[in-house]
Amino acid sequence: MPQYQAVKGARDIFPEESAQWKYVEEVVHTVASLYGFSEIRVPVFEYTELFQRGIGSTTDIVGKEMFSFLPDPNGRSITLRPEMTAGVMRAALQKSLLSTAPLHKLYYIGELFRKERPQAGRQRQFSQFGAELLGVSSPAAVAEVITLMMQVFQSLGLRGLKLRINSLGDKDDRHRYREALKSYFLPFQEMLDDSSKERLEKNPLRILDSKNPAIKEIVAGAPRLYDYLSPSSVEDFEKVLFYLAERGIAYDIDHLLVRGLDYYCHTAFEVTSSELGAQDAIGGGGRYDGLSRELGSSTDVPAAGFAAGMERVLLTMEKQGLLAALTPHGPVAYVVIQQQELEDHGMQVAWRLRKAGIRTEIDLAGRSMKAQMRDANRMRAAWALFIGAAEVTTGLYTLKNLVTSEQSTLSLEAVLELLQEPASGELQK
Numbered sequence: 001m002p003q004y005q006a007v008k009g010a011r012d013i014f015p016e017e018s019a020q021w022k023y024v025e026e027v028v029h030t031v032a033s034l035y036g037f038s039e040i041r042v043p044v045f046e047y048t049e050l051f052q053r054g055i056g057s058t059t060d061i062v063g064k065e066m067f068s069f070l071p072d073p074n075g076r077s078i079t080l081r082p083e084m085t086a087g088v089m090r091a092a093l094q095k096s097l098l099s100t101a102p103l104h105k106l107y108y109i110g111e112l113f114r115k116e117r118p119q120a121g122r123q124r125q126f127s128q129f130g131a132e133l134l135g136v137s138s139p140a141a142v143a144e145v146i147t148l149m150m151q152v153f154q155s156l157g158l159r160g161l162k163l164r165i166n167s168l169g170d171k172d173d174r175h176r177y178r179e180a181l182k183s184y185f186l187p188f189q190e191m192l193d194d195s196s197k198e199r200l201e202k203n204p205l206r207i208l209d210s211k212n213p214a215i216k217e218i219v220a221g222a223p224r225l226y227d228y229l230s231p232s233s234v235e236d237f238e239k240v241l242f243y244l245a246e247r248g249i250a251y252d253i254d255h256l257l258v259r260g261l262d263y264y265c266h267t268a269f270e271v272t273s274s275e276l277g278a279q280d281a282i283g284g285g286g287r288y289d290g291l292s293r294e295l296g297s298s299t300d301v302p303a304a305g306f307a308a309g310m311e312r313v314l315l316t317m318e319k320q321g322l323l324a325a326l327t328p329h330g331p332v333a334y335v336v337i338q339q340q341e342l343e344d345h346g347m348q349v350a351w352r353l354r355k356a357g358i359r360t361e362i363d364l365a366g367r368s369m370k371a372q373m374r375d376a377n378r379m380r381a382a383w384a385l386f387i388g389a390a391e392v393t394t395g396l397y398t399l400k401n402l403v404t405s406e407q408s409t410l411s412l413e414a415v416l417e418l419l420q421e422p423a424s425g426e427l428q429k
């Protein structure tokens, strides 16, 4: 075994897989632009306080999962981003984006870092794509981000996904509910596990999130947040559901769905894939009107967004056979050198083809003609262009169509014209 291995929870993505990533990314870019979202790229690290304030100190992410470090002995603690929303909101506030236009629709694709126990579909370095709609918070805005997310999944061909949705109400609703939950859980206090006991004190809503079967049983009898919503919160939620129904997006209302992050309000949602086993969440999001104030802004920046896990999307695609249909494009032309002395000429021809925008391969290892042809077929090149002594003297080249085996003799200019094709993406279906 080599001396150095990738860090636990981080993995390499080799070319074949990388081409699949690019395909998913392309779909994200395309669908995001259909909805008028523009890409934002924010730093991989931020000051630690941003996440403490923006995500909430009672969450697992801030409590135990952040990779934080001091850049120098007197510096401020820095953290590798464990999620994107706080960074995007920080960037928007720092640039006073909302003063230039009342609404900003941003999306991102990027790496995140969480110190979780690695397992299938759960890594310490992973990637998300997501969108944030800043400046307007309304049922229409929430429906917009959910629809965008679902259209990405649909464009990728994913099947059997389940969208669960809930309303967390507004601050007052949640305050009333929190008190009701506390009163409900208090008689069960002795039966709670340590983390639930702690949550009872700090954030009883999060007990509803517990995966512990004993706690789940207690949770089953707990009051429902929905029953504590004000009429206007109910109306807000029903409008979101109306939009989803109008667009043919199926959902289940899940009264126990509370997102782990503190700044969510009103609609929260999560999409799961039955292909994924224990870590079955593929994406989720909601409304987070409270975040901007939490980050020190003097004005409210109402907002809604979603984030989806790239690895889990790809895992689901793999399980559903959607990746097998994607094969990397082979080269258009393979320049076959018949004799070693003609290598320089072959290289010059390959360069001409590439300059003309034609994907071209050439052997750099001085292999036999037979080996080059094997290589061309393995790579599924469309054409072989032969470089022999006759070609060099006459300027006429033998071009073989590797699908039909037809051959023709052409000048290099004619070859260039024949092989030039409109630029296409990385993968073919």
Ligand code: AMP
Residues within 6 Å of the ligand: 083, 114, 116, 121, 122, 123, 124, 125, 126, 127, 128, 281, 282, 283, 284, 285, 307, 308, 309, 310, 311, 312
């Ligand atoms: P969250 O930011 O926790 O709401 O996560 C949003 C999505 O990111 C989840 O639905 C997952 O698909 C993905 N995700 C979260 N944590 C991880 C992880 N540790 N490894 C891989 N994917 C993750």
